[in-house]
Amino acid sequence: MVSMRQGPNRRTFLGAAAAGAAFGALPGLARRAAAANREFKIGLFIPLSGPASLFGPTDRACAELAAEEINKSGGILGRSIKLIPTDAGGPPAETAKSAVRLMLEENVDLFIGSHDSATREALVATVKGKIPYIYTPVYEGGECAFNVYCLGETPNQQAHPSIGWLAAERKAKTYYLIGDDYVWPRKTNAETKKYIAANGGKTIGEEYVPYGAPNKFEEVVTRIKSAKPDVVVSTLVGADNVNFNRTFAGFGLDKNIARLAFLLEENTLLGIGADNSRNLYSCMGYFANVPSPANTKFKAAYHAKLGPKAPQLSTIGVDCYAGVNCAHALVAKAGGTNGKKCMAASEGLTFKTAAGPATMRGRQVDKTMFLADCKGTQFEVIKTFANVPSGSACKT
């Protein structure tokens, strides 16, 4: 986006001055005067429309819970947090446009985003590091733009522990990789293949289905059946992941072949259904059933706030809880939202997440990862891996 490439200059000033002259400088002055004790505004980009919108309610609820907790204990730098939830489920250009609106009209102090990477790229190009931008969900790693902080699971964090465990505990030798055809699955699979080889295993198949197309999986499953792998690694997302796993179990392959999915959280598992989740594993930074004291406390607070109709907790949602807490810690430590200061403050920054405290290194997060076995539509955490490094470090 052009306009944000260079800072404001004379012409911007002239334009603003003309606008001010035409429509009275008074509101502008009043706004500036009130700025001293105004709210700390956070633009929260979550999918409110489109297929990913099923995560929206949880994202919002978790972020609001964190904001409430922080506001009770004095807010950020004495300013209470105001969240402005904004749709990020449409095309990237729409979301970028909303970002411009939030910056120009709402004067937001910070962005938190839980959306796809295309939208992240568009936002990074729009925000240009002017204010901190915390990107929360699981992603392919490697985002190092100025004043951007990533909290989600990286391929290294998902593949390293889970492939190691499958090789050691299930004696898995052969692997078949299936994913949607875009950046995240391809990068994740590249990492996965590295660990498969490192553990003495063999990748005997790797295929992708068109992303965004109405896919069906009978043919893929039949091919997998004849390839007879020990493990199928799925980097399919959303409806494709549900569809694949239902077809897989429908063909009776769930009896003998283990499945490891890298974007399998509570909503997707509900779609897959209890009948189809035998021998299915997921490795994420959070499950609602994580048995840590921090999570128990978090869940109590969450359900107290939202009651029995609370939206389903899952890693993508609680990452927004972590996002708001991270914003709090980061801005408090840096003493403001200045990009350079925030970058410096981020190194070694510790902040609260639903599963327990997390630490930031190289603007990514060293995460505690959980490997879960699916029991019906519930995840049973069978192994915890503490402080798994993100595998990518950015300058601070």
Add this chain to the structure above:
Amino acid sequence: MDALIVTQAINVVYAVSTLAVLTLGLAVIFGLLGVLNIAHGEFVMIGAYCAYLTQSWNWPYLVALPLTLALCALLGAAVERIMIRPLYRRPFDTLVATWGLSLLLRKIAEAIFGPGFHSVTIPLPGTVQFLGIEYPIYRVVLIAVSFAVAAVLMIWYGRSRTGSRIRAMVSNPELAQAQGISVRRLAAATFIAGTCLAGLGGVMVAPLVPVQPFMGLDYVLRAFFVLVVGGLGSVPGLLSGAAAIGGVDSAISAASNATDGYFAVLVLAILFLWLKPRGLIARG
């Protein structure tokens, strides 16, 4: 290796038969009334949600059928009366109006059931052995039911009194009216039959797919491509279209990968639209 080829061959049959049954509703409405019902997929979605509701109330799966038929008939009648009837001679307007309807139904489903996935348990779980391979029972049943539905429809359309009246209406509405056939009522009935067939397809596939508000989009385009390739107005045309689209997709997905299969479908549809817009088997 043999088992692989046989299974993939049955996958092709399965793809073709489910595609045919999911296209029937669109075919009836488009072929007989000339109305392209873009909301076709949303009626499939309604069928799927009915299946979900039936299960969540712990009723037998087949109860979903009357439930779906009732709901789709009611809705179909209302839609025909309000949106379709005033626009019979404005094909583009019906196209955009039903497009608005699809948006509306999707959003209503989202408001009622939420945007998340719902899972419908397969009523006939397990696999069956034949021809030296193992295949899911429910899919085998689905293949049989699909062919049965298509056959019944074909015989009914060819032999019954209503069928002949519909044929009269299609070939010459004024003449049919003059012969005492109420074209208006017949057209409404045809539209309702189309929405009911779509709902029926939804009940059939619900246990195999993620049930969610966006699911309808997947069906309407593929169904349209089937009509384009097969030609309008005959069951053999529909079956040959389903065989071409579903068969090519499934066969190429089996031989190569799903991306090639999807591209092949799109290219095939475009080629047919361009070179042979009346399809393989055109009426009259």
Add this chain to the structure above:
Amino acid sequence: MRAASLVVVIALALPLVLGQFWAYQLGLYALYASAAIGIGLCWGQSGFLPLGQALFFGLSAYLSGFAFIAFQQHSFIAVLTMPVIAFVSGLFAYGIGFVVLRRPGENTAYFSMITLALSLLAFQIATSWNSVTGGFDGLKGIPGLPGLSDLSDVYYVSAAVLLIVLGLASWLYHAPLGVLWRALAQNERRLALLGFDVRMLKAVAFAVSGFMAGVGGAVYAPQQGIVTPQLVGFGLSADLVIWAAIGGRASLIGPVIGTLLVGSLSAELRDSVPFWEVLMALFFIVIVLAFPQGIAGLIEPAWQRLEGRPRGPAPVLAPKGLTDRPAARLALSDVSVHLGEVTILDHLSLDFDRAGIFCVIGPNGAGKTSMFNVVSGELAASSGRVDLGGMEIGALAPHRISHLGLARKLQIPSVFPHLSIADNLAIALWSGRATKLQLLDPRLRRWTSPMLEELKSRYPFLASGGRKAAELSHGEQQILELAMALLTEPRVLLLDEPCAGLSPEETGAVVDIVRWAARRLRGSVIIVEHDMSLVKELAELVYVLHNGTLLARGSVAAVQASPAVRAVYVGGTK
């Protein structure tokens, strides 16, 4: 002009009034609006609906993105490529239009679906072709337009682009080409019979719409810095159609209003109003059902008052025809037509070898109208040949045959109902006289010819130019159509039951005009007629057709005396 200057002033003042964000937002939607105008051009003017217009927007956005990345060091070169890219996009649309719109009439709905399928295909290619397009995450890091620094600058570029596209559309809508597009939507067959290549007209309309979308897309890439597959996909295509429909597809400004208003309102309200999309869907359905003219339809009267009526009455004399026309001699030799099992014409040979008035009679199903269809090029003969003035015309398209001096009046009056009488007549004058380039010149709408002046003095209603043809009575429409056929100054005029459904007075008027025409054109007038009293009054020679072949030929009296003819008529009609 007043309206145009008002639009320019508003466009200039908007960012000052609305502030930076709105400037930015409108800057984006102005680009979409350029594409929406193209939808209006195809759907509202020319009568066919493209459902995949994002294809052209996105294609140019990608191309422009590549150009700006490739010429990073020389951004002015990248700027120069932008019009080229828009042109390429238009050319691409032309190609698709020309290839797909081969057959007349029936396949326009298919055309919609082909464009939709192409847009889906493009989305999948853009998503899967990672190495070139950047895949689902998009083409990133596109440098901005040189020399622009803030949001208002970006807005002014977009606004300028939109104004240029609007200007282009306004010009085309006022030019003969625009009249022909509207005529195309109303009565494609009449337009072809009047000598216009309808396939070319549609392809050109689609090309212009592709160019308009291409202009928007070419600016989009450097403005946004990122191009993602959604830009070629179904979502944007559908949005463009909705915006054009709500704004008012038939008007010039409607699609722009729709895009700017609905697009930006959606962006504003989607996050805050619950069930915004449900409301939009309902609103959209209501517009399509009840207000096909959209928002523009509501404000149109005010707009027109603003625009004024600048066109002066000073008429211009139309030039003589472009092509030399052969003598008035029409001959069918041994022509057969079979449709499936049915034989419609059976080795029919007819010779109209001089100027004069001829009548073709015969019982229903004798093949009279089919004979006309063969002659005018609408029905292909299975065998035999048709000559017009010694030239074989059997394989020619209707518009080419028309250029050779054949005109035809259909049985049910076939005019352009929603065009003014003046435009109906002007279209007939352009046929065979205006070059392709001249069709861009709005002054052609003031053309007249000696024959037109004579017709106007005979039938004063033809001079009440502003009225729509649909407002005329049945008889007046018959005369209007006949006048249109005459204005092409044909050598051979085919009339299919010109007096059907007319009152005695109107019948008299038609008889007069036919006689006058035969004298005036010094050509042959061939009439299919059932009414024997009319045949007696007009015909110099009568041809009797039966079962697709010539039964008898001669004067009225001779034919009436023929036992074979009597046998056919007494035996009743088939």
